[in-house]
Amino acid sequence: MVSHATRIGIIGGGMGGLTAAIALTRIAGVQVTVFEQAGALGEVGAGVTVAPNASRVLDRLGVLDRIKSAGAVPDGHGVYLDAMGRMVTDAAWEDSAKRYRNIGMYRPDLIDALAQAIDPETIRLGHRLSAVETVDSGVRVTFENGAEDVFDAVVGADGIHSVVRNAVGQFPEPVYSGYLVYRGVVDASLLPADWPMISQVWMGDSRHFMCYPLQQRKLINFVAGIPSDRPLHGSWSGPAEVEELAAEFAGDGWDPKLQQFIGLIDRTFWWGLFDHEPLTNWSRGAITLLGDAAHTMLPHQGQGVSQAIEDSMALATFLAAAEEASDIPEAFRRYAAVRMQRTAILQSGSRRAGAMFDAQDEFADLAKRDADIRVGRDFRRSAVFDYDAHKVAEQALTRFRKVQFA
Numbered sequence: 001m002v003s004h005a006t007r008i009g010i011i012g013g014g015m016g017g018l019t020a021a022i023a024l025t026r027i028a029g030v031q032v033t034v035f036e037q038a039g040a041l042g043e044v045g046a047g048v049t050v051a052p053n054a055s056r057v058l059d060r061l062g063v064l065d066r067i068k069s070a071g072a073v074p075d076g077h078g079v080y081l082d083a084m085g086r087m088v089t090d091a092a093w094e095d096s097a098k099r100y101r102n103i104g105m106y107r108p109d110l111i112d113a114l115a116q117a118i119d120p121e122t123i124r125l126g127h128r129l130s131a132v133e134t135v136d137s138g139v140r141v142t143f144e145n146g147a148e149d150v151f152d153a154v155v156g157a158d159g160i161h162s163v164v165r166n167a168v169g170q171f172p173e174p175v176y177s178g179y180l181v182y183r184g185v186v187d188a189s190l191l192p193a194d195w196p197m198i199s200q201v202w203m204g205d206s207r208h209f210m211c212y213p214l215q216q217r218k219l220i221n222f223v224a225g226i227p228s229d230r231p232l233h234g235s236w237s238g239p240a241e242v243e244e245l246a247a248e249f250a251g252d253g254w255d256p257k258l259q260q261f262i263g264l265i266d267r268t269f270w271w272g273l274f275d276h277e278p279l280t281n282w283s284r285g286a287i288t289l290l291g292d293a294a295h296t297m298l299p300h301q302g303q304g305v306s307q308a309i310e311d312s313m314a315l316a317t318f319l320a321a322a323e324e325a326s327d328i329p330e331a332f333r334r335y336a337a338v339r340m341q342r343t344a345i346l347q348s349g350s351r352r353a354g355a356m357f358d359a360q361d362e363f364a365d366l367a368k369r370d371a372d373i374r375v376g377r378d379f380r381r382s383a384v385f386d387y388d389a390h391k392v393a394e395q396a397l398t399r400f401r402k403v404q405f406a
Protein backbone atom coordinates (compact mmCIF):
# COMPACT_ATOMS: atom_id res chain seq x y z
CA MET A 1 0.00 0.00 0.00
CA VAL A 2 1.20 3.54 -0.76
CA SER A 3 2.40 5.47 2.30
CA HIS A 4 -0.14 7.21 4.54
CA ALA A 5 1.76 10.38 3.74
CA THR A 6 0.69 10.16 0.08
CA ARG A 7 -1.33 13.29 -0.73
CA ILE A 8 -4.12 13.24 -3.30
CA GLY A 9 -5.91 16.41 -4.45
CA ILE A 10 -9.54 15.93 -5.51
CA ILE A 11 -11.00 18.68 -7.68
CA GLY A 12 -14.77 19.00 -7.18
CA GLY A 13 -16.85 18.54 -4.04
CA GLY A 14 -19.92 17.03 -5.76
CA MET A 15 -21.25 13.56 -5.08
CA GLY A 16 -18.36 11.98 -7.00
CA GLY A 17 -15.57 13.99 -5.34
CA LEU A 18 -16.94 13.44 -1.84
CA THR A 19 -17.35 9.69 -2.33
CA ALA A 20 -13.83 9.53 -3.74
CA ALA A 21 -12.55 11.32 -0.62
CA ILE A 22 -14.20 8.72 1.61
CA ALA A 23 -13.01 5.76 -0.48
CA LEU A 24 -9.41 6.97 -0.88
CA THR A 25 -9.14 7.63 2.86
CA ARG A 26 -10.83 4.45 4.08
CA ILE A 27 -9.68 1.92 1.46
CA ALA A 28 -6.32 3.26 0.24
CA GLY A 29 -5.33 5.02 3.49
CA VAL A 30 -4.01 8.15 1.76
CA GLN A 31 -4.46 11.83 2.67
CA VAL A 32 -6.97 13.74 0.59
CA THR A 33 -7.84 17.40 0.08
CA VAL A 34 -11.08 18.27 -1.75
CA PHE A 35 -11.24 21.58 -3.63
CA GLU A 36 -14.72 22.94 -4.44
CA GLN A 37 -15.32 26.11 -6.43
CA ALA A 38 -18.54 27.02 -4.59
CA GLY A 39 -18.51 28.80 -1.24
CA ALA A 40 -20.53 25.99 0.35
CA LEU A 41 -21.14 22.35 -0.41
CA GLY A 42 -24.57 21.97 -1.94
CA GLU A 43 -26.75 20.70 -4.74
CA VAL A 44 -29.89 21.64 -6.60
CA GLY A 45 -33.12 20.85 -4.76
CA ALA A 46 -34.05 17.82 -6.79
CA GLY A 47 -33.73 14.08 -6.46
CA VAL A 48 -31.36 11.37 -7.48
CA THR A 49 -31.65 7.59 -7.30
CA VAL A 50 -28.82 5.79 -5.58
CA ALA A 51 -28.96 2.44 -7.36
CA PRO A 52 -28.18 -0.96 -5.75
CA ASN A 53 -24.73 -1.10 -7.41
CA ALA A 54 -23.88 2.19 -5.66
CA SER A 55 -25.42 1.11 -2.34
CA ARG A 56 -23.11 -1.93 -2.36
CA VAL A 57 -20.12 0.44 -2.52
CA LEU A 58 -21.52 2.83 0.09
CA ASP A 59 -22.12 -0.13 2.40
CA ARG A 60 -18.49 -1.21 2.08
CA LEU A 61 -17.46 2.37 2.83
CA GLY A 62 -19.59 2.33 6.01
CA VAL A 63 -21.92 5.18 5.00
CA LEU A 64 -24.99 3.37 3.65
CA ASP A 65 -27.08 3.46 6.85
CA ARG A 66 -26.67 7.21 7.16
CA ILE A 67 -27.68 7.67 3.51
CA LYS A 68 -30.63 5.30 3.73
CA SER A 69 -32.03 7.03 6.78
CA ALA A 70 -31.94 10.38 4.96
CA GLY A 71 -33.53 8.93 1.79
CA ALA A 72 -36.56 6.87 0.82
CA VAL A 73 -36.64 3.20 -0.13
CA PRO A 74 -39.72 2.57 -2.30
CA ASP A 75 -42.45 0.10 -1.30
CA GLY A 76 -41.74 -2.21 -4.22
CA HIS A 77 -40.79 -2.38 -7.87
CA GLY A 78 -41.35 0.68 -10.04
CA VAL A 79 -43.81 0.84 -12.92
CA TYR A 80 -43.68 1.97 -16.52
CA LEU A 81 -47.10 3.27 -17.57
CA ASP A 82 -48.57 4.49 -20.82
CA ALA A 83 -49.79 8.08 -21.09
CA MET A 84 -53.16 7.16 -19.59
CA GLY A 85 -51.56 5.41 -16.62
CA ARG A 86 -52.04 1.81 -17.82
CA MET A 87 -49.31 -0.60 -16.77
CA VAL A 88 -46.71 -1.40 -19.47
CA THR A 89 -44.32 -3.35 -17.28
CA ASP A 90 -42.66 -3.29 -13.89
CA ALA A 91 -39.20 -1.76 -13.36
CA ALA A 92 -36.14 -3.25 -11.65
CA TRP A 93 -35.64 -1.77 -8.18
CA GLU A 94 -33.32 -4.20 -6.34
CA ASP A 95 -30.37 -6.48 -7.01
CA SER A 96 -30.81 -10.22 -7.62
CA ALA A 97 -29.91 -11.06 -4.02
CA LYS A 98 -32.62 -8.60 -2.85
CA ARG A 99 -30.05 -7.04 -0.55
CA TYR A 100 -29.76 -3.57 -2.06
CA ARG A 101 -32.64 -1.47 -3.39
CA ASN A 102 -32.98 1.83 -5.16
CA ILE A 103 -32.86 4.72 -2.68
CA GLY A 104 -34.47 8.03 -3.62
CA MET A 105 -32.28 10.86 -2.27
CA TYR A 106 -32.88 14.57 -2.08
CA ARG A 107 -29.57 15.77 -3.56
CA PRO A 108 -28.67 18.19 -0.73
CA ASP A 109 -29.26 15.33 1.77
CA LEU A 110 -26.87 13.03 -0.13
CA ILE A 111 -24.18 15.73 -0.18
CA ASP A 112 -24.69 16.26 3.60
CA ALA A 113 -24.53 12.55 4.38
CA LEU A 114 -21.30 12.13 2.39
CA ALA A 115 -19.72 15.29 3.83
CA GLN A 116 -20.39 14.07 7.37
CA ALA A 117 -18.08 11.12 6.68
CA ILE A 118 -15.16 13.42 5.76
CA ASP A 119 -12.87 15.42 8.02
CA PRO A 120 -14.05 19.03 7.37
CA GLU A 121 -10.43 20.20 7.59
CA THR A 122 -9.77 18.41 4.30
CA ILE A 123 -12.38 20.39 2.30
CA ARG A 124 -11.34 23.74 0.77
CA LEU A 125 -14.33 25.76 -0.39
CA GLY A 126 -14.13 28.74 -2.74
CA HIS A 127 -11.28 27.15 -4.72
CA ARG A 128 -11.94 27.20 -8.46
CA LEU A 129 -9.23 25.29 -10.32
CA SER A 130 -7.62 27.19 -13.16
CA ALA A 131 -4.67 24.94 -14.05
CA VAL A 132 -3.24 21.52 -13.34
CA GLU A 133 0.18 20.40 -14.52
CA THR A 134 2.77 17.74 -13.86
CA VAL A 135 5.95 19.07 -12.23
CA ASP A 136 9.10 17.32 -10.89
CA SER A 137 7.69 17.04 -7.38
CA GLY A 138 4.20 15.83 -8.36
CA VAL A 139 1.09 17.51 -9.76
CA ARG A 140 0.61 21.24 -9.26
CA VAL A 141 -2.88 22.71 -8.98
CA THR A 142 -3.52 26.45 -9.26
CA PHE A 143 -6.74 28.20 -8.27
CA GLU A 144 -8.39 31.43 -9.38
CA ASN A 145 -8.07 32.79 -5.84
CA GLY A 146 -4.28 32.61 -6.19
CA ALA A 147 -3.80 29.49 -4.03
CA GLU A 148 -1.63 26.63 -5.29
CA ASP A 149 -0.43 23.30 -4.01
CA VAL A 150 1.51 20.24 -5.21
CA PHE A 151 0.14 16.71 -4.70
CA ASP A 152 1.41 13.20 -5.40
CA ALA A 153 -1.66 12.79 -7.61
CA VAL A 154 -4.80 14.65 -8.66
CA VAL A 155 -8.31 13.32 -9.34
CA GLY A 156 -10.62 15.43 -11.50
CA ALA A 157 -14.19 15.08 -10.16
CA ASP A 158 -15.10 18.47 -11.57
CA GLY A 159 -18.18 17.47 -13.55
CA ILE A 160 -19.36 17.91 -17.11
CA HIS A 161 -17.30 21.08 -17.77
CA SER A 162 -14.14 19.54 -16.28
CA VAL A 163 -10.90 21.52 -16.42
CA VAL A 164 -8.84 18.52 -15.30
CA ARG A 165 -10.08 16.59 -18.35
CA ASN A 166 -8.14 18.96 -20.61
CA ALA A 167 -4.96 18.12 -18.70
CA VAL A 168 -5.34 14.47 -19.68
CA GLY A 169 -5.65 15.57 -23.32
CA GLN A 170 -9.41 15.09 -23.71
CA PHE A 171 -11.71 17.76 -25.16
CA PRO A 172 -15.05 16.03 -25.85
CA GLU A 173 -17.78 17.97 -27.62
CA PRO A 174 -21.01 18.08 -25.58
CA VAL A 175 -23.80 16.30 -27.49
CA TYR A 176 -27.30 17.73 -27.02
CA SER A 177 -29.93 14.98 -26.80
CA GLY A 178 -32.71 17.14 -28.27
CA TYR A 179 -34.43 16.94 -24.87
CA LEU A 180 -34.70 19.05 -21.81
CA VAL A 181 -36.09 18.00 -18.46
CA TYR A 182 -38.15 19.89 -15.93
CA ARG A 183 -37.16 18.88 -12.39
CA GLY A 184 -38.30 19.60 -8.87
CA VAL A 185 -40.10 18.19 -5.83
CA VAL A 186 -43.66 18.09 -4.52
CA ASP A 187 -44.61 18.02 -0.83
CA ALA A 188 -45.92 14.45 -0.36
CA SER A 189 -48.45 15.52 2.30
CA LEU A 190 -50.43 17.26 -0.46
CA LEU A 191 -50.96 14.01 -2.36
CA PRO A 192 -53.85 11.56 -1.87
CA ALA A 193 -53.12 9.07 0.96
CA ASP A 194 -53.01 6.16 -1.53
CA TRP A 195 -50.33 7.76 -3.76
CA PRO A 196 -47.94 4.87 -4.59
CA MET A 197 -44.56 5.23 -2.86
CA ILE A 198 -42.69 3.73 -5.80
CA SER A 199 -41.03 4.96 -8.97
CA GLN A 200 -43.58 5.69 -11.72
CA VAL A 201 -42.84 6.62 -15.34
CA TRP A 202 -45.61 7.76 -17.71
CA MET A 203 -44.52 7.37 -21.34
CA GLY A 204 -46.29 8.87 -24.34
CA ASP A 205 -46.28 11.28 -27.24
CA SER A 206 -42.46 11.73 -27.43
CA ARG A 207 -42.21 12.72 -23.78
CA HIS A 208 -42.18 11.10 -20.37
CA PHE A 209 -42.79 12.00 -16.74
CA MET A 210 -41.09 10.21 -13.85
CA CYS A 211 -41.61 10.54 -10.10
CA TYR A 212 -40.40 8.75 -6.97
CA PRO A 213 -40.23 9.40 -3.20
CA LEU A 214 -37.35 11.10 -1.35
CA GLN A 215 -36.47 12.19 2.20
CA GLN A 216 -38.33 9.56 4.22
CA ARG A 217 -41.25 10.02 1.80
CA LYS A 218 -41.79 13.66 2.72
CA LEU A 219 -41.01 14.72 -0.84
CA ILE A 220 -41.77 13.31 -4.28
CA ASN A 221 -39.17 14.00 -6.95
CA PHE A 222 -40.24 14.59 -10.55
CA VAL A 223 -38.35 14.65 -13.85
CA ALA A 224 -40.29 15.43 -17.04
CA GLY A 225 -38.48 14.87 -20.36
CA ILE A 226 -39.66 17.06 -23.27
CA PRO A 227 -38.27 17.35 -26.82
CA SER A 228 -36.94 20.85 -27.35
CA ASP A 229 -34.91 22.82 -29.87
CA ARG A 230 -35.04 25.90 -27.63
CA PRO A 231 -31.75 27.78 -27.88
CA LEU A 232 -29.90 27.09 -24.66
CA HIS A 233 -28.14 30.49 -24.58
CA GLY A 234 -24.88 29.01 -23.34
CA SER A 235 -26.66 27.89 -20.18
CA TRP A 236 -27.87 24.34 -19.71
CA SER A 237 -30.29 24.99 -16.88
CA GLY A 238 -32.47 27.70 -15.37
CA PRO A 239 -35.77 28.46 -13.62
CA ALA A 240 -38.91 27.55 -15.59
CA GLU A 241 -42.62 28.35 -15.45
CA VAL A 242 -44.84 25.63 -13.96
CA GLU A 243 -47.55 26.50 -16.56
CA GLU A 244 -45.09 25.71 -19.35
CA LEU A 245 -44.53 22.23 -17.87
CA ALA A 246 -48.26 21.65 -17.23
CA ALA A 247 -49.04 22.51 -20.87
CA GLU A 248 -46.78 19.67 -22.04
CA PHE A 249 -49.00 17.10 -20.26
CA ALA A 250 -52.40 18.80 -20.72
CA GLY A 251 -55.42 17.36 -22.55
CA ASP A 252 -57.38 14.14 -22.34
CA GLY A 253 -54.53 12.03 -23.73
CA TRP A 254 -52.79 12.09 -20.33
CA ASP A 255 -53.62 10.35 -17.06
CA PRO A 256 -55.74 12.64 -14.82
CA LYS A 257 -53.73 11.37 -11.81
CA LEU A 258 -50.56 12.67 -13.41
CA GLN A 259 -52.26 15.99 -14.14
CA GLN A 260 -53.37 16.17 -10.51
CA PHE A 261 -49.73 15.67 -9.45
CA ILE A 262 -48.52 18.38 -11.84
CA GLY A 263 -51.19 20.70 -10.37
CA LEU A 264 -49.32 20.52 -7.03
CA ILE A 265 -45.98 21.69 -8.42
CA ASP A 266 -45.17 25.23 -7.31
CA ARG A 267 -41.58 25.50 -8.56
CA THR A 268 -39.53 23.92 -11.31
CA PHE A 269 -36.24 24.21 -13.18
CA TRP A 270 -35.27 23.08 -16.66
CA TRP A 271 -32.08 21.23 -17.65
CA GLY A 272 -30.78 20.66 -21.17
CA LEU A 273 -29.73 17.01 -21.43
CA PHE A 274 -26.20 16.57 -22.76
CA ASP A 275 -23.68 13.78 -22.81
CA HIS A 276 -20.50 13.16 -24.80
CA GLU A 277 -18.94 10.26 -26.66
CA PRO A 278 -16.78 8.01 -24.45
CA LEU A 279 -13.31 9.48 -23.85
CA THR A 280 -10.35 7.67 -25.37
CA ASN A 281 -8.21 8.17 -22.25
CA TRP A 282 -8.90 9.05 -18.60
CA SER A 283 -5.46 9.55 -17.14
CA ARG A 284 -2.07 11.08 -17.82
CA GLY A 285 0.72 10.34 -15.34
CA ALA A 286 -0.59 10.97 -11.83
CA ILE A 287 -3.73 12.79 -13.01
CA THR A 288 -7.02 10.96 -13.54
CA LEU A 289 -10.77 11.55 -13.85
CA LEU A 290 -13.88 10.35 -12.11
CA GLY A 291 -17.67 10.81 -12.39
CA ASP A 292 -19.20 13.16 -14.96
CA ALA A 293 -15.76 14.56 -15.80
CA ALA A 294 -14.95 11.12 -17.21
CA HIS A 295 -18.31 9.94 -18.50
CA THR A 296 -21.23 12.36 -18.57
CA MET A 297 -24.30 10.28 -19.43
CA LEU A 298 -27.98 10.99 -19.98
CA PRO A 299 -30.06 10.43 -16.83
CA HIS A 300 -32.44 7.82 -18.28
CA GLN A 301 -30.91 4.86 -16.44
CA GLY A 302 -30.37 6.82 -13.22
CA GLN A 303 -26.68 5.85 -13.22
CA GLY A 304 -24.60 9.07 -13.34
CA VAL A 305 -23.91 9.36 -9.61
CA SER A 306 -23.94 5.63 -9.14
CA GLN A 307 -21.13 5.32 -11.70
CA ALA A 308 -19.13 8.04 -9.91
CA ILE A 309 -19.56 5.99 -6.72
CA GLU A 310 -18.38 2.82 -8.50
CA ASP A 311 -15.41 4.80 -9.92
CA SER A 312 -14.45 5.87 -6.40
CA MET A 313 -14.35 2.31 -5.13
CA ALA A 314 -12.36 1.07 -8.14
CA LEU A 315 -9.89 3.95 -7.88
CA ALA A 316 -9.33 3.32 -4.17
CA THR A 317 -8.88 -0.42 -4.75
CA PHE A 318 -6.20 0.11 -7.42
CA LEU A 319 -4.48 2.78 -5.36
CA ALA A 320 -4.46 0.54 -2.28
CA ALA A 321 -2.52 -2.02 -4.32
CA ALA A 322 0.17 0.50 -5.34
CA GLU A 323 3.34 0.17 -3.26
CA GLU A 324 4.77 3.62 -3.61
CA ALA A 325 3.94 7.01 -5.07
CA SER A 326 5.83 6.17 -8.29
CA ASP A 327 3.30 3.34 -8.91
CA ILE A 328 0.35 5.74 -9.00
CA PRO A 329 0.39 6.38 -12.78
CA GLU A 330 0.19 2.62 -13.40
CA ALA A 331 -2.60 2.29 -10.80
CA PHE A 332 -4.50 5.05 -12.61
CA ARG A 333 -4.02 3.35 -16.00
CA ARG A 334 -5.41 0.11 -14.61
CA TYR A 335 -8.33 1.90 -12.99
CA ALA A 336 -9.15 3.59 -16.29
CA ALA A 337 -8.85 0.34 -18.26
CA VAL A 338 -11.49 -1.29 -16.06
CA ARG A 339 -13.84 1.66 -15.71
CA MET A 340 -13.83 2.99 -19.28
CA GLN A 341 -15.47 -0.12 -20.66
CA ARG A 342 -18.20 -0.25 -18.03
CA THR A 343 -19.13 3.42 -18.27
CA ALA A 344 -19.06 3.49 -22.10
CA ILE A 345 -21.71 0.75 -22.11
CA LEU A 346 -23.84 2.75 -19.69
CA GLN A 347 -23.40 5.97 -21.69
CA SER A 348 -24.84 4.32 -24.79
CA GLY A 349 -27.44 2.41 -22.72
CA SER A 350 -28.68 5.71 -21.28
CA ARG A 351 -29.21 7.14 -24.77
CA ARG A 352 -31.12 4.00 -25.68
CA ALA A 353 -33.28 4.16 -22.55
CA GLY A 354 -34.22 7.77 -23.39
CA ALA A 355 -35.22 6.75 -26.92
CA MET A 356 -37.37 3.95 -25.44
CA PHE A 357 -39.20 6.19 -22.96
CA ASP A 358 -39.99 8.65 -25.70
CA ALA A 359 -40.70 6.08 -28.45
CA GLN A 360 -38.01 7.54 -30.70
CA ASP A 361 -36.15 6.01 -33.67
CA GLU A 362 -36.22 2.19 -33.61
CA PHE A 363 -38.66 2.31 -30.67
CA ALA A 364 -41.43 4.13 -32.55
CA ASP A 365 -43.28 0.79 -32.75
CA LEU A 366 -44.80 0.74 -29.25
CA ALA A 367 -45.21 -3.05 -29.06
CA LYS A 368 -41.50 -3.48 -29.78
CA ARG A 369 -40.65 -0.65 -27.39
CA ASP A 370 -42.61 -2.30 -24.57
CA ALA A 371 -40.99 -5.68 -25.22
CA ASP A 372 -37.53 -4.07 -25.17
CA ILE A 373 -38.29 -2.32 -21.88
CA ARG A 374 -39.13 -5.71 -20.33
CA VAL A 375 -35.83 -7.18 -21.58
CA GLY A 376 -34.00 -4.07 -20.36
CA ARG A 377 -35.47 -4.53 -16.88
CA ASP A 378 -33.79 -7.94 -16.47
CA PHE A 379 -30.51 -6.69 -17.96
CA ARG A 380 -30.58 -3.76 -15.56
CA ARG A 381 -30.90 -6.06 -12.57
CA SER A 382 -28.14 -8.48 -13.56
CA ALA A 383 -25.63 -6.31 -15.43
CA VAL A 384 -26.12 -2.97 -13.73
CA PHE A 385 -27.47 -3.56 -10.20
CA ASP A 386 -25.52 -6.78 -9.41
CA TYR A 387 -22.15 -5.23 -10.39
CA ASP A 388 -19.67 -5.22 -7.50
CA ALA A 389 -17.09 -2.49 -8.24
CA HIS A 390 -14.74 -3.67 -5.50
CA LYS A 391 -14.81 -7.30 -6.61
CA VAL A 392 -14.32 -6.41 -10.27
CA ALA A 393 -11.30 -4.24 -9.40
CA GLU A 394 -9.82 -7.01 -7.20
CA GLN A 395 -10.26 -9.56 -10.02
CA ALA A 396 -8.64 -7.18 -12.49
CA LEU A 397 -5.70 -6.70 -10.12
CA THR A 398 -5.17 -10.46 -10.04
CA ARG A 399 -5.20 -10.56 -13.84
CA PHE A 400 -2.77 -7.64 -14.08
CA ARG A 401 -0.40 -9.39 -11.63
CA LYS A 402 -0.49 -12.62 -13.66
CA VAL A 403 0.36 -10.71 -16.83
CA GLN A 404 3.20 -8.96 -15.03
CA PHE A 405 4.84 -12.25 -13.95
CA ALA A 406 4.05 -14.32 -17.05
Ligand SMILES: Cc1cc2nc3c(=O)[nH]c(=O)nc-3n(C[C@H](O)[C@H](O)[C@H](O)COP(=O)(O)OP(=O)(O)OC[C@H]3O[C@@H](n4cnc5c(N)ncnc54)[C@H](O)[C@@H]3O)c2cc1C
Nearest residue numbers: 012014015016037049129159291292299302303304305306
Ligand atom coordinates in the same frame (compact mmCIF):
# COMPACT_ATOMS: atom_id res chain seq x y z
C1 LIG B 1 -32.15 15.40 -14.72
C2 LIG B 1 -31.06 14.57 -14.17
C3 LIG B 1 -31.39 13.47 -13.39
C4 LIG B 1 -30.39 12.63 -12.90
N1 LIG B 1 -30.74 11.55 -12.16
C5 LIG B 1 -29.79 10.71 -11.73
C6 LIG B 1 -30.15 9.54 -10.97
O1 LIG B 1 -31.31 9.29 -10.66
N2 LIG B 1 -29.14 8.71 -10.56
C7 LIG B 1 -27.84 8.96 -10.84
O2 LIG B 1 -26.99 8.14 -10.44
N3 LIG B 1 -27.47 10.07 -11.56
C8 LIG B 1 -28.41 10.94 -12.00
N4 LIG B 1 -28.07 12.04 -12.72
C9 LIG B 1 -26.64 12.30 -13.02
C10 LIG B 1 -25.92 12.92 -11.86
O3 LIG B 1 -26.54 14.11 -11.43
C11 LIG B 1 -24.46 13.22 -12.23
O4 LIG B 1 -23.92 12.08 -12.86
C12 LIG B 1 -23.65 13.53 -10.96
O5 LIG B 1 -24.09 14.73 -10.38
C13 LIG B 1 -22.17 13.61 -11.29
O6 LIG B 1 -21.46 13.84 -10.11
P1 LIG B 1 -20.00 14.43 -10.17
O7 LIG B 1 -19.58 14.60 -8.74
O8 LIG B 1 -19.16 13.66 -11.10
O9 LIG B 1 -20.19 15.85 -10.86
P2 LIG B 1 -20.99 17.12 -10.34
O10 LIG B 1 -22.17 16.73 -9.55
O11 LIG B 1 -21.20 17.99 -11.52
O12 LIG B 1 -19.95 17.81 -9.34
C14 LIG B 1 -18.83 18.49 -9.82
C15 LIG B 1 -18.35 19.43 -8.72
O13 LIG B 1 -17.14 20.05 -9.14
C16 LIG B 1 -17.21 21.43 -8.89
N5 LIG B 1 -16.35 22.07 -9.89
C17 LIG B 1 -16.53 22.18 -11.22
N6 LIG B 1 -15.52 22.83 -11.81
C18 LIG B 1 -14.65 23.13 -10.81
C19 LIG B 1 -13.38 23.80 -10.79
N7 LIG B 1 -12.81 24.29 -11.91
N8 LIG B 1 -12.73 23.92 -9.59
C20 LIG B 1 -13.29 23.42 -8.44
N9 LIG B 1 -14.50 22.81 -8.40
C21 LIG B 1 -15.16 22.65 -9.58
C22 LIG B 1 -18.69 21.78 -9.07
O14 LIG B 1 -19.04 22.98 -8.40
C23 LIG B 1 -19.36 20.55 -8.44
O15 LIG B 1 -19.55 20.69 -7.06
C24 LIG B 1 -29.03 12.91 -13.20
C25 LIG B 1 -28.69 14.04 -13.97
C26 LIG B 1 -29.69 14.87 -14.45
C27 LIG B 1 -29.32 16.07 -15.30
